[in-house]
Amino acid sequence: MYIYLNGLFVGLLILSNIISVKLFSVGDFILPAAAIVYVVTYLITDVIGEVYGKDAAMRTVKAGLVTQIVALLFILAAIHLPAAEAFGMQSEFEAILGGSFRVMFASLLAYIISQHIDVNVFHRLKMKHGTQKLWLRNNLSTASSQLIDTAIFIAVAFVGTVPTGVLFSMIITQYVFKFVVAIVDTPFTYLLVKIARKEKPNPLFHTEVKAS
Template identity: 65%
Template sequence: MYIYFSAIFVGLLLLSNILSVKLFEMGSFILPSAAIVYVITYLMTDVIGEVYGKAAARKTVLAGFLTQIIAMIFIYISIQLPPAPDFHAQAEFEQILGGSFRLIFASLASYVISQNLNVSIFHWFKHKHGKKKLWLRNNLATMSSQFIDTVLFITIAFWGIVPTNVLLGMIVSQYIWKCLVALLDTPFAYILVKWTRKKEGNNPDYVIKAS
């Protein structure tokens, strides 16, 4: 199951980069569409770390980082390719997939720091509590790392571009949303961990092999 969880993690990560160009409104919150996808990646690393160990979770985070770099290289190449005469959506193609160097750097920097912080905090609590209190480490690790992710990304991407009050409003609204999702995904963490342990029960070496 480790390979499938890692694939889901990387797939959601790439999808969030594409969806981030669209904003949607929910009540008083204005959020990028990536907000409904990216937060689930933290659930995936928590489940991987809980079942397969800290090393496996870090490998998944590294795989996601390398995949983002590779994807960006090929997206850049595809944008630079001369469009066919019958292709009339080059500008839209660039707008959706291109992004700016500043946004790309903000995304990668916040990703590497926050995802690794999430793994570290999660496993600090796991070392302290063992298999107990999954809900606690799942929520505290996600909420702490998501705060860092939100502050870093929005500050790097938009500092000097939007007024400070708007910048702070973006940070607060996105962080509140991410905390709500973290609370809502707690039952799914229990379900996935229990199900995976049951599936892997016939293989006593699964933690060692994944790590």
């Protein structure tokens, strides 16, 4: 289960970077498509931390950072490969996969800071409440880290290019959406923790007692 969770984690990270160029609307609000994917990564690190411990969750976060950097390097390499004459969509390929260095940097910076906050808040709450109230530490850690993630990404990626009022509107809109998704996926956190704990304990990690 640990391997599958890590595979899903890095896969969703890369997917969120690829689909972030697509914007969708919910009423009058506009959001990047990555919003529906990226928030799930916090659920996964919470599950890993709950079952396998804080060190395992931090290793997952670091592995995700390395994977994103490697993926970006290969994407940039693919973009700059000489296009064959039969391939008539080079500009579209660049537009979808290229992005800008500033947006890429904003994404990586927000990721590494917010994921560390998520793991640390989750385990501080666990030290305080023990194995009780998984729903509380799951939602509080995600709520705090998602606020930091959204604020950093929007500020670094768009400050100076859009009015300040629009920046705050983008931060609030994306954060509210992510927070709602985080609450909705709480039952899936319990489900994944239950499935992981049914497996034979991995000798590499300290498996903790079942949460109530």
